[in-house]
Amino acid sequence: QVQLVESGGGLVQAGGSLRLSCATSGRTFSTYIMGWFRQAPGKEREFVAAISRNGGSSRYADSVKGRFTISRDNAKITLYLQMDRLKPEDTAVYYCAAGSMYGLPNNAAEFSSWGPGTQVTVSS
Numbered sequence: 001q002v003q004l005v006e007s008g009g010g011l012v013q014a015g016g017s018l019r020l021s022c023a024t025s026g027r028t029f030s031t032y033i034m035g036w037f038r039q040a041p042g043k044e045r046e047f048v049a050a051i052s053r054n055g056g057s058s059r060y061a062d063s064v065k066g067r068f069t070i071s072r073d074n075a076k077i078t079l080y081l082q083m084d085r086l087k088p089e090d091t092a093v094y095y096c097a098a099g100s101m102y103g104l105p106n107n108a109a110e111f112s113s114w115g116p117g118t119q120v121t122v123s124s
Contacts (some may be wrong), residue, residue: 001113002026002098009094009118016028016086016122022079022096024114029077033099036070036081037108038092038120047106048094049081059104064090067074093117 003025012018020036035050049059049070058070069082079096097111105111 004096004113006096006115008117010084012119014088014122014124017084020081020094024077025116030074032055033101034072034079035097035111036094037097038094040092044081046107050104065091091122092120111121
């Protein structure tokens with residue numbers, strides 16, 4: 001497993017932007033599929049985006065497509081989530097996750113390592 005720590009969360013007005021980062025440990029980062037999930041109060045954890053090992057492929061939830069961009073820098077062993085045109089309904093704790101599966105799953109159960117999360121709050 002790999003250790004993950006998110007950062008970059010905060011309070012932003014609707015229409016604003018935030019960039020989340022996920023720092024990792026070890027030299028095996030490039031061997032993992034990486035993803036972002038989020039969980040709002042009283043709701044289940046939901047898929048946001050996932051990215052392939054070399055960053056060449058990505059997948060998004062319909063609710064964030066066109067507004068969020070997932071990327072990774074394997075040299076810096078860091079995952080990113082650029083969030084633009086934020087909406088109040090994007091308010092949640094955001095988690096990065098790593099997995100060893102094939103493809104780009106949107107199921108949290110497919111990911112084996114998780115960070116503690118970072119709070120994103122979008123005010124209207």
